[in-house]
Amino acid sequence: MKSKERVLNAINRESVDRAPWVPFVGCHAGQLLGVSAEEYLKSSDLMFDGISKAIELYKPDGIPVCFDLQVEAEILGCDLTWAEENPPAVVSHPLSSGKKLGDLPEINSESGRLKSILDVTKKVRSGFPDLAVYGLITGPFTLALHLYGSDIFMEMFDHADYVKEIIGYCTEIGKVISKSYIDSGCDVIAIVDPMTSQIGPEQFKEFVTPYASSLFSYIRELGAKSSFFVCGHAQQNIESMCECRPDNISIDENIPLDFVRNMSEKYKISFGGNLQLTAVLLLGTPEDCQENAVNCMETGGDTGFILAPGCDIPYATPRENLESIIKVIEDPYQRDIIKALDKNRNMEILYNMRDYGQSDKVIVDIITLDSEACAPCQYMVESVKNITPEFEGIVEWREHKIKNRESLIFMTALMVRNIPTICIDGQITFVSQIPPKEQLIAAIQKRIIEKLRLKIQRKKKVVYILGDDKDKKFDSEINKAILELGEDIQVVNVTERENILSYGVLPEQTPAVVVGKYNLKTVRKLPATDVIKEWLKGE
Amino acid sequence: MDNSIPIILITGFLGSGKTSFLNNLLGLDHIKEKKISLIINEFGKLGIDGSLVESNEYPLYEINKGSVFCICVKTDLIKTFKDIAENVKPDLVIIEATGIAQPGDIISLIKDSEADYKFRISSNICLVDSANFIKVLANLKSVKEQVKFADAVIINKEDLVLQGELNIVKELVNAINPSAKKVTASFGRVSPSFINNIKHRSEPADIISCPPPLVYAFSVESGKKTNKETFLKLLENYKNNILRLKGTVDFGSEKCFIEVAGKQVLLDNKKQYADHTKVSVIAWNMAEQELKNKFIEVCGVPEQV
Numbered sequence: 051m052k053s054k055e056r057v058l059n060a061i062n063r064e065s066v067d068r069a070p071w072v073p074f075v076g077c078h079a080g081q082l083l084g085v086s087a088e089e090y091l092k093s094s095d096l097m098f099d100g101i102s103k104a105i106e107l108y109k110p111d112g113i114p115v116c117f118d119l120q121v122e123a124e125i126l127g128c129d130l131t132w133a134e135e136n137p138p139a140v141v142s143h144p145l146s147s148g149k150k151l152g153d154l155p156e157i158n159s160e161s162g163r164l165k166s167i168l169d170v171t172k173k174v175r176s177g178f179p180d181l182a183v184y185g186l187i188t189g190p191f192t193l194a195l196h197l198y199g200s201d202i203f204m205e206m207f208d209h210a211d212y213v214k215e216i217i218g219y220c221t222e223i224g225k226v227i228s229k230s231y232i233d234s235g236c237d238v239i240a241i242v243d244p245m246t247s248q249i250g251p252e253q254f255k256e257f258v259t260p261y262a263s264s265l266f267s268y269i270r271e272l273g274a275k276s277s278f279f280v281c282g283h284a285q286q287n288i289e290s291m292c293e294c295r296p297d298n299i300s301i302d303e304n305i306p307l308d309f310v311r312n313m314s315e316k317y318k319i320s321f322g323g324n325l326q327l328t329a330v331l332l333l334g335t336p337e338d339c340q341e342n343a344v345n346c347m348e349t350g351g352d353t354g355f356i357l358a359p360g361c362d363i364p365y366a367t368p369r370e371n372l373e374s375i376i377k378v379i380e381d382p383y384q385r386d387i388i389k390a391l392d393k394n395r396n397m398e399i400l401y402n403m404r405d406y407g408q409s410d411k412v413i414v415d416i417i418t419l420d421s422e423a424c425a426p427c428q429y430m431v432e433s434v435k436n437i438t439p440e441f442e443g444i445v446e447w448r449e450h451k452i453k454n455r456e457s458l459i460f461m462t463a464l465m466v467r468n469i470p471t472i473c474i475d476g477q478i479t480f481v482s483q484i485p486p487k488e489q490l491i492a493a494i495q496k497r498i499i500e501k502l503r504l505k506i507q508r509k510k511k512v513v514y515i516l517g518d519d520k521d522k523k524f525d526s527e528i529n530k531a532i533l534e535l536g537e538d539i540q541v542v543n544v545t546e547r548e549n550i551l552s553y554g555v556l557p558e559q560t561p562a563v564v565v566g567k568y569n570l571k572t573v574r575k576l577p578a579t580d581v582i583k584e585w586l587k588g589e
Numbered sequence: 590m591d592n593s594i595p596i597i598l599i600t601g602f603l604g605s606g607k608t609s610f611l612n613n614l615l616g617l618d619h620i621k622e623k624k625i626s627l628i629i630n631e632f633g634k635l636g637i638d639g640s641l642v643e644s645n646e647y648p649l650y651e652i653n654k655g656s657v658f659c660i661c662v663k664t665d666l667i668k669t670f671k672d673i674a675e676n677v678k679p680d681l682v683i684i685e686a687t688g689i690a691q692p693g694d695i696i697s698l699i700k701d702s703e704a705d706y707k708f709r710i711s712s713n714i715c716l717v718d719s720a721n722f723i724k725v726l727a728n729l730k731s732v733k734e735q736v737k738f739a740d741a742v743i744i745n746k747e748d749l750v751l752q753g754e755l756n757i758v759k760e761l762v763n764a765i766n767p768s769a770k771k772v773t774a775s776f777g778r779v780s781p782s783f784i785n786n787i788k789h790r791s792e793p794a795d796i797i798s799c800p801p802p803l804v805y806a807f808s809v810e811s812g813k814k815t816n817k818e819t820f821l822k823l824l825e826n827y828k829n830n831i832l833r834l835k836g837t838v839d840f841g842s843e844k845c846f847i848e849v850a851g852k853q854v855l856l857d858n859k860k861q862y863a864d865h866t867k868v869s870v871i872a873w874n875m876a877e878q879e880l881k882n883k884f885i886e887v888c889g890v891p892e893q894v
Contacts, residue, residue: 211863247730250728250805252877327663
């Protein structure tokens with residue numbers, strides 16, 4: 051199924067082969083190109099390059115052309131302040147500094163930065179015909195706030211009609227821009243209206259519903275799909291949002307996805323979200339992102355759900371975090387692993403594996419999902435099973451299926467994070483790959499040699515001849531014994547009085563023989579005090 | 590020993606006096622002697638008393654310079670916390686939040702980023718604009734949350750409202766947050782002892798679930814004539830519930846502009862808000878639909894507007 055079809059099917063609540071993936075890449079693409087948010091959002095060339103790069107890396111089914119809720123405000127006369135790693139911020143409000151609605155400049159497809167954004171839209175459309183292209187516009191309520199400032203919340207009581215007039219004006223702006231986006235090739239128009247999360251349901255019905263409904267109707271008449279995108283604590287307005295009849299609603303992590311799913315089901319519209327932007331995408335690991343994605347997909351289900359971040363992806367989000375997500379979207383096996391690993395979350399580590407691998411045999415542990423149920427695991431187990439006989443009993447292998455709790459604990463104890471993994475004597479050796487036979491044999495042989503070396507080092511002996519062995523009789527006999535044994539033993543002559551005494555032997559008791567045995571206990575690892583005490587007691 | 594850096598969080602809607610209060614705070618003796626970092630998220634000319642800033646050389650961070658959008662502010666805040674924790678290491682951080690900030694977001698942000706164990710909220714102080722609180726409270730969710738999570742509420746601009754209105758604001762604040770310390774003030778000036786005795790109360794940051802609004806707003810509109818006596822009786826009967834009312838009522842013989850504030854009713858037949866009955870109401874302590882129905886009965890509309 052092609053990406054665009056996948057997105058549109060999901061929006062229509064028709065069947066899809068998997069959840070569509072629509073990352074809201076805005077100024078984050080600037081990071082991919084190594085430029086600031088300001089440079090990125092002001093350049094159509096950079097925007098096209100950034101979107102292309104994001105498409106290459108993240109393999110989305112849909113993508114917005116631009117995520118900047120200040121474009122319209124800037125054209126209408128708001129001053130902006132720009133930032134390195136954020137979209138710009140509105141810092142002046144023309145309607146609260148003396149201007150009337152009639153004084154504001156006209157807005158059309160040639161206005162301000164909109165012109166270059168539409169140019170980029172056309173290029174993205176023609177460059178990526180199979181992708182769903184999203185055009186984002188600032189919702190009427192949020193745009194009204196840009197034009198008037200925060201005092202609008204007071205004016206909603208004092209001058210409600212005027213506030214509605216402003217919002218009505220902003221709605222007409224929205225229609226002009228929606229048409230421009232659709233004419234440039236957009237498949238979906240997202241009305242992004244985050245400030246509506248600030249008001250309650252009654253105010254929403256009065257100041258948002260009539261205007262948003264009008265906008266969605268208009269978009270529908272033009273033959274495109276629409277999305278109502280509200281980030282923030284908007285749960286109280288979700289039903290009202292659905293009543294505005296968009297084709298899709300999109301929310302962030304502040305609202306439980308199952309709540310939105312149920313409401314969307316009630317109104318027969320599609321819904322999207324809600325990967326966590328800060329804790330997961332920005333600050334988490336690729337594994338965290340995969341886990342969050344799987345949880346969203348599990349909750350979202352397979353009807354009408356689009357996987358997306360909760361809002362504009364933060365500029366500094368590590369690319370590998372976003373790259374990891376497509377793997378769990380496309381590969382059910384990876385999803386199963388994530389789901390199984392999720393049980394790991396609160397597990398206590400019950401084993402201390404610090405000294406694992408001390409036995410005479412080499413132990414090969416294979417951590418799998420389940421070799422009976424999944425192919426990669428099966429191949430990995432077979433690869434080990436097939437070469438073990440060549441080592442004639444020196445190597446022992448074991449499978450640990452993480453569907454079992456004990457195996458999960460074992461996996462955690464060995465600090466294994468990926469499935470399947472081969473550990474050799476507790477050391478992670480092959481991760482998520484079936485090793486070629488030669489490589490596996492070489493790795494095991496290396497461990498055998500290592501163990502042998504350690505063994506030899508452990509059993510090292512020294513013979514000390516204390517005193518003056520004038521006739522070299524002691525020396526001669528000892529060397530003869532060493533030769534007959536075939537061992538590598540050092541012979542040391544000790545003649546200094548103090549040194550002789552340190553062995554507990556008086557000088558008049560010499561010549562004397564002391565045999566010392568070295569028992570190598572650890573290399574590169576610092577043992578606990580208790581362990582050292584046991585060693586010493588054992589000697 | 591707790592080595593985390595204390596944070597004083599200052600919240601309040603635009604114009605409530607946060608910056609004035611901050612300036613006063615910076616002038617207090619026991620604050621002046623500390624090494625402080627300031628995080629400002631309210632756009633505008635900075636407003637911080639330049640002499641105070643210069644003399645103490647506070648590291649000053651302006652977060653996203655005016656943006657009210659949560660994710661932009663969050664990512665900036667995370668970087669700021671990191672920089673402060675690693676490079677500045679002040680004795681105290683003071684955050685002046687944006688007017689529509691939800692305190693829970695800032696608190697959870699401290700936990701989400703690695704700043705959790707390096708910072709702690711030592712006090713959460715909310716400024717309330719006596720003159721406009723009721724209007725904003727009815728329309729803006731975060732204003733209620735700011736009061737709800739505050740350790741102390743400063744009911745500011747007391748000089749700009751009548752005592753009746755001030756009493757209602759105090760009653761509202763108390764209903765939202767009975768346990769916070771409260772004081773009325775002008776120009777954000779409060780006594781040092783008030784500041785010193787603020788104790789932080791940790792609340793879970795889960796303010797996502799929205800309880801039924803304490804204060805609500807609705808509008809009623811009608812093309813029919815309204816009996817004046819009946820209408821005024823309605824206002825009298827529900828004077829403890831109606832916090833604000835504004836609009837025009839068509840009494841037949843005259844159309845009057847009407848305003849209710851601080852339980853005082855103002856009628857002016859020389860001024861008109863609309864050419865038919867149209868009133869906006871902010872009320873509390875009574876089911877919204879019940880009060881609405883009363884107005885609908887009196888104003889003669891067959892169905893709600």
